[in-house]
Each structure stands twice: as structure tokens, then as C-alpha cells.
Amino acid sequence: MKAIKIMSPSRIAIYLLLAAVSFPIVFAYLWLFSGSISDELEFGIVPKGITLENWRFLWSEITIGTKVFENIWPITLNSLLLAGSITLLEVLISLLAGYALSRMNFPGKDFILKTTIILHAFPGVALLIALYYVLNYIGMIDKIAGVVLIKVALELPMATWMIKGFFDEIPWEIEWAAYMDGCSRLQAWYKIILPQIKPGIAAVAIFAFLAGWSEFIYSYTFIFSSENYTLAVFLKNLIGDFRFLDYGLLAAAGLFYMIPVIAFFLISQKSLMTIKFGGIKG
Amino acid sequence: MRQLEMEICENVTSKKASMEGLRKFLGALPFLGPFLFLIILFYLVPVTLTFVMSLTSMDYVLEWKFVGLENYLRFFQDSGVKTVVLNTVKYVFFTLIINVGFGFLLAIATSYFIRNENIRLLFQTIWMLPRMTPPVVYALLWLWFLDPTEAGMLNSFLGKLFGIPAQNWILNNPMKVVIIANGLIGASLGMVVFSAAIKSIPVDYFRAANVDGASDWQIIRYVIIPFLKWPIMFMTIWQTLSLITSYEYILLITDGGPLNKSEVWSLFSYHKAFSNYEFGYGAAISMVLVLIAVLIAILMLKVFGYDAIMRRGNVDGMRGEAGDESNKNHVAV
Numbered sequence: 001m002k003a004i005k006i007m008s009p010s011r012i013a014i015y016l017l018l019a020a021v022s023f024p025i026v027f028a029y030l031w032l033f034s035g036s037i038s039d040e041l042e043f044g045i046v047p048k049g050i051t052l053e054n055w056r057f058l059w060s061e062i063t064i065g066t067k068v069f070e071n072i073w074p075i076t077l078n079s080l081l082l083a084g085s086i087t088l089l090e091v092l093i094s095l096l097a098g099y100a101l102s103r104m105n106f107p108g109k110d111f112i113l114k115t116t117i118i119l120h121a122f123p124g125v126a127l128l129i130a131l132y133y134v135l136n137y138i139g140m141i142d143k144i145a146g147v148v149l150i151k152v153a154l155e156l157p158m159a160t161w162m163i164k165g166f167f168d169e170i171p172w173e174i175e176w177a178a179y180m181d182g183c184s185r186l187q188a189w190y191k192i193i194l195p196q197i198k199p200g201i202a203a204v205a206i207f208a209f210l211a212g213w214s215e216f217i218y219s220y221t222f223i224f225s226s227e228n229y230t231l232a233v234f235l236k237n238l239i240g241d242f243r244f245l246d247y248g249l250l251a252a253a254g255l256f257y258m259i260p261v262i263a264f265f266l267i268s269q270k271s272l273m274t275i276k277f278g279g280i281k282g
Numbered sequence: 283m284r285q286l287e288m289e290i291c292e293n294v295t296s297k298k299a300s301m302e303g304l305r306k307f308l309g310a311l312p313f314l315g316p317f318l319f320l321i322i323l324f325y326l327v328p329v330t331l332t333f334v335m336s337l338t339s340m341d342y343v344l345e346w347k348f349v350g351l352e353n354y355l356r357f358f359q360d361s362g363v364k365t366v367v368l369n370t371v372k373y374v375f376f377t378l379i380i381n382v383g384f385g386f387l388l389a390i391a392t393s394y395f396i397r398n399e400n401i402r403l404l405f406q407t408i409w410m411l412p413r414m415t416p417p418v419v420y421a422l423l424w425l426w427f428l429d430p431t432e433a434g435m436l437n438s439f440l441g442k443l444f445g446i447p448a449q450n451w452i453l454n455n456p457m458k459v460v461i462i463a464n465g466l467i468g469a470s471l472g473m474v475v476f477s478a479a480i481k482s483i484p485v486d487y488f489r490a491a492n493v494d495g496a497s498d499w500q501i502i503r504y505v506i507i508p509f510l511k512w513p514i515m516f517m518t519i520w521q522t523l524s525l526i527t528s529y530e531y532i533l534l535i536t537d538g539g540p541l542n543k544s545e546v547w548s549l550f551s552y553h554k555a556f557s558n559y560e561f562g563y564g565a566a567i568s569m570v571l572v573l574i575a576v577l578i579a580i581l582m583l584k585v586f587g588y589d590a591i592m593r594r595g596n597v598d599g600m601r602g603e604a605g606d607e608s609n610k611n612h613v614a615v
Binding site: 010092100125152154156157189213239 | 579
């Protein structure tokens with residue numbers, strides 16, 4: 001192709017159209033940012049004077065009338081605990097199961113594989129009511145650990161399928177070599193196979209963390225005590241009370257909650273598309 | 283599904299007879315144990331429980347009082363159900379159009395028309411934002427955007443530009459709001475999946491079309507669309523399945539209101555269970571929905587074939603005949 005090519009009018013039109021439909025999204029996220037650092041905005045998003053007042057939830061109590069909101073730090077810790085545990089368990093269990101489903105032969109394997117894919121299509125909502133009963137029965141209701149287990153279980157089918165795909169790619173020779181050197185199956189899994197699929201593990205871990213961090217419905221439904229609230233529930237309550245009063249506060253709290261997501265976008269700008277939608281074999 | 287289960291059960295039992303099989307299974311157990319434990323406890327047990335619960339009048343005391351099919355009879359006579367079913371159909375249908383249709387347009391625009399890698403990435407990243415944003419924050423953005431006062435974004439925008447008086451968008455058009463809000467989330471999935479499919483079309487096809495002097499429109503019509511037939515079909519069924527059971531964003535934005543105007547089936551079940559504490563009735567409502575979801579899932583497996591899905595993994599059935607090994611795609615969020 002020639003080095004300089006004048007864009008055709010239809011192509012310019014596409015660019016403009018795409019920019020136009022994408023604009024509201026950019027606009028909304030810009031607001032989230034500028035709304036959090038200013039009380040007054042011009043044209044919706046240009047801050048007029050800067051204030052940190054909206055971020056007051058970081059160092060002081062948020063009150064409305066006589067109602068006092070919880071301090072945000074223990075809640076942030078809860079969210080970290082929730083997302084962290086989900087990541088750890090999901091990765092570990094899917095690595096184990098994915099290995100067995102990919103590289104072992106045992107009766108019922110086909111059944112498990114097929115059920116797994118059907119389960120993924122199974123609506124989580126339909127289970128919610130029964131999950132309440134199960135959690136209550138095993139004494140995990142109103143506990144972060146309960147939400148962790150549920151979330152892990154619901155995401156396992158997908159994660160296991162992904163991990164299985166990674167294992168499928170590893171040549172058998174590597175594993176045979178490990179056995180020759182006297183490794184047991186578990187040792188081979190840990191020492192030889194896992195290092196081969198590090199990027200895949202990282203991808204699964206990142207998405208498990210973000211899914212755990214964003215988790216709303218199970219925390220909202222199964223956690224009642226404010227000391228076990230997560231950021232999602234906290235923010236939902238905050239929105240309920242401040243919706244028409246203080247958008248600045250909401251924007252700041254929302255942005256605070258989004259920090260891991262933003263970090264993820266910044267770090268993985270390029271690899272986002274390739275890791276997530278490119279390199280994974282089903 | 284049932285047929286499949288039976289077939290596999292037989293398979294399992296016949297093999298169990300041999301000690302060899304048992305030994306192999308026990309060998310895999312250290313790897314599979316935790317997986318099976320969680321799946322059984324939080325999937326299979328709840329599925330069974332939901333069914334049994336639907337035959338009881340269980341409330342927050344969690345007592346098993348069996349009432350037979352009463353809940354189901356009530357459901358089919360409930361005057362509110364008609365609205366809910368109608369809302370669900372509307373919601374799924376129109377959101378699907380945005381998910382697949384708009385997703386397709388975005389994919390064509392970003393993957394075919396935009397040749398600059400960075401600009402493409404920029405737009406695709408922008409469209410991924412709503413999807414990656416925690417639902418609560420995403421809902422907050424909508425509440426702010428559609429704020430009913432004159433200071434609300436859309437109101438002040440329309441007011442200044444066209445002199446349209448401020449109005450309460452969410453109150454007046456709850457269904458439209460939840461459809462668009464959900465549509466944007468799904469559109470990014472469509473974009474990503476279709477983009478991957480477009481990229482997997484061998485370059486030769488485009489070259490050949492160029493040599494033949496095909497216009498952009500002709501290339502889309504005769505090269506891209508035939509290749510995307512499979513992904514589009516898959517996406518449609520997949521999203522239908524997700525949409526009929528999704529309610530999280532609706533709960534956050536309108537909570538089914540005003541007056542059930544945006545209440546969909548799954549949210550209806552949620553409200554019955556967790557607002558009214560009618561667990562038995564809520565379970566029955568879910569069961570009917572599950573039945574529909576299963577029918578759609580079976581349709582999906584029929585259309586695509588078990589083998590196609592098994593071999594290619596999940597969403598991957600969509601690659602169809604356009605085979606470029608590097609372009610597997612899948613969906614995690």
C-alpha cells in the first residue's frame with residue numbers, strides 16, 4: 001500500500017460516527033473523575049475550583065441526619081478479603097480440576113465435562129433462594145466466607161474450562177520427562193506443568209479478582225451485618241441516601257471503589273484484548 | 283439433557299464394575315475433589331432444593347410445609363405475572379438487538395474500518411469500560427446521567443440545546459432505560475467476539491475482494507457476514523440465555539419500579555423471596571424460568587452440536603469454519 005493514503009469519505013464518516021456514539025461513555029467516566037474533585041462543574045464535567053471535601057469518607061464519618069455510615073477502611077478490607085479469597089480458591093481449584101480433566105483418564109470424565117458446560121449456562125438467580133438455605137444450614141450466612149464459596153463455585157465451571165484449554169496445549173513429552181525423573185503426579189503438576197501456563201494462570205487470576213471485587217448481588221443478599229459489608233453494598237447504601245443530595249460524594253466513593261479496575265486498564269492496555277480474547281483456547 | 287445424563291450414568295456404572303475404573307477415578311480424586319465438592323454443594327444441591335422448596339410454603343422461618351403445586355397454580359393465576367412476563371420478553375428481545383446488532387456494528391467499525399491499531403484499541407477499550415465497571419458504579423453513572431432535576435445531565439443538555447423541559451427519565455421510561463443500560467454492557471461482548479471472528483478471516487479474502495474492486499459494503503456483505511454467521515447465531519442464543527435470567531442492573535437502576543413497570547421474571551422471583559420472604563413461591567417462579575432456560579440451552583446444544591462446543595470450548599463454537607488458530611476467544615466476565 002502507498003505510504004500516504006487519503007481516507008475515503010465513508011471511512012471518515014465511520015470515524016465520526018464511532019466517536020459520537022462513544023462520547024457519552026467517555027463523558028460519564030470523565031464526570032466520575034471531575035465530579036469527585038469539585039463541587040461545581042461547568043458543562044457537566046469541567047471542574048470549577050478543586051476540593052477534597054468529596055473524599056471526606058476516607059478520613060471522617062459520613063453522616064446524614066442521625067444516620068452514621070460505616071468507616072470505609074474496614075469495608076475496603078472486607079472487599080479485598082473477599083476478592084482475594086475468591087481469586088486464590090478459584091485459581092487453585094480450577095488448576096487442579098483442569099489438570100485432571102485435561103490430562104487424566106477416568107470414568108465419568110465425559111460426564112463431568114458436559115455437566116460443567118451445562119452448569120455454566122445455569123442461571124445463578126434460580127439458585128439464589130436455595131443458596132440462602134444452604135448457607136444458613138452450614139452456618140455461613142452473613143459471613144464473607146459464605147459469599148466467597150458461592151462465588152467460587154459459580155465461576156468454577158468457566159475457569160476450569162479455560163484452564164483445561166491451557167493444559168491441553170502442553171506436550172506430553174515434558175510430563176513424561178518429569179515421571180522419568182521420579183516425580184509423582186502431584187509433583188509433576190506443581191513443578192513441571194504449572195510453570196508452563198503462567199500467563200494463563202495470571203489471566204484467570206486477574207479476572208477472578210475483578211469479578212470478586214465487583215461482586216454485588218450475593219453480598220447484598222447474604223450479608224446483613226454492617227461489619228461484613230463490602231464496598232459494593234456500602235456504595236449501594238450510600239447511593240440510596242445521597243442520590244439527590246451529593247453527587248460529588250458518590251462520584252468520589254465510586255471512583256475509590258473503581259481503583260483496581262482502573263489500575264487493571266492502565267496496566268493491561270494492550271494485553272487486555274490479547275490475553276482475554278486472544279490467547280485462550282477453550 | 284436428561285437423556286445425556288442417563289447415557290453417561292450408564293456409562294459410569296458399567297465402568298464402575300471394573301476395579302480399574304475405580305482405581306483411576308480415585309487417582310484423579312485429589313485433583314477433582316475440591317471442584318466436585320463445591321459444584322455439588324453450591325450447584326447440584328441448590329438445584330434440587332429449589333425444586334423441593336417450590337412445593338412448600340417456606341418463609342423466613344425456613345420451615346418445610348408442603349403445599350403441593352399451590353405455588354405453581356398461584357403463579358399462573360397471579361395478576362402481576364402477565365406484566366412481568368411481557369416485560370421479560372420485551373427486555374430480552376430489545377436488549378438482544380442492541381447486544382448483537384450494535385455489537386456487530388461496533389465490531390465492523392473497529393475491526394474493519396479502523397486500520398490504525400491504537401485507535402482501534404482506544405475505541406474497544408472505551409466500550410469495554412461499562413463491562414468492567416462494578417455494577418454499582420455503572421448504575422450510579424446512569425442515575426446521575428438521568429437525574430430527574432434540571433441539574434441532571436441529560437435534562438440540562440436537552441434543556442440548553444433544545445429547550446426541552448426537565449423530566450424524570452427513569453420514572454417515565456423505566457423499560458427503555460434498563461434495556462439501553464444492559465444493551466451497552468452486552469454490546470461490548472458482541473464487539474469483542476465479532477472482532478475476533480473478523481480478524482480470523484484470512485487476509486486473502488480481503489485482497490481478492492479488493493482486486494475485484496469490491497466496495498466496503500460489498501466486502502461486508504459477501505466476505506464478513508458469511509464468516510460471522512456462526513458467531514452471530516451463537517451470540518444470539520448465548521445472550522438470550524444470559525438475559526432471561528439477568529436482573530442485577532435492573533435491581534440497581536429501577537429495582538423493578540415504578541409499580542412493576544420494569545420488573546422482569548428473575549427480579550420478580552428475587553423480590554418475592556427476599557423482599558416478601560416467600561421463599562416457596564419465589565422458588566416456584568424460578569423453577570418455571572429455569573425450565574425455559576433449559577429448553578433454550580438444549581436448543582443451543584442442538585443447533586451447535588455437543589461436539590462443536592466440546593471441542594472448541596465455550597463461546598468458541600462461533601469460529602465456525604473461519605479457522606485461525608491464534609484467534610480463540612472466550613468470555614470471562
